[in-house]
Amino acid sequence: MTxxxxxxxxxxxxxxxxxxxxxxxxxxxxxxxxxxxxxxKLGYASTWLKVKFPQYGPENALIYTIHPITPEQLEEEAKxxxxxxxxxxxxxxx
Numbered sequence: 848m849t850x851x852x853x854x855x856x857x858x859x860x861x862x863x864x865x866x867x868x869x870x871x872x873x874x875x876x877x878x879x880x881x882x883x884x885x886x887x888k889l890g891y892a893s894t895w896l897k898v899k900f901p902q903y904g905p906e907n908a909l910i911y912t913i914h915p916i917t918p919e920q921l922e923e924e925a926k927x928x929x930x931x932x933x934x935x936x937x938x939x940x941x
Contacts, residue, residue, distance in 0.1 A: 889915055897924065 853869040870882050895916040902910040916924050 895921065895924070 855867045855869070857865045857867065868882065870879060870886075872883070874880075896913055897916050899912040899914075900909070902912065904910045
């Protein structure tokens with residue numbers, strides 16, 4: 848089995864990193880199936896995601912965790928973002 852997932856990292860957009868995953872929907876590789884299952888659980892819709900990094904795993908491995916922000920968590924996460932905006936000195940928009 849050969850995974851057909853392509854991961855592109857782009858730093859061109861005002862130096863803001865973006866990761867784009869391109870999935871071959873006809874692949875039967877387990878990695879592709881895991882990615883498909885992850886996307887299905889998100890509902891194939893745009894959603895708010897949270898990235899936790901870095902965490903350290905075995906043998907000093909870096910672990911990045913990406914997970915959806917549930918509707919119940921959204922208000923608290925918005926408060927955290929607004930505090931980060933305040934600390935950075937950037938005017939917030941209501």
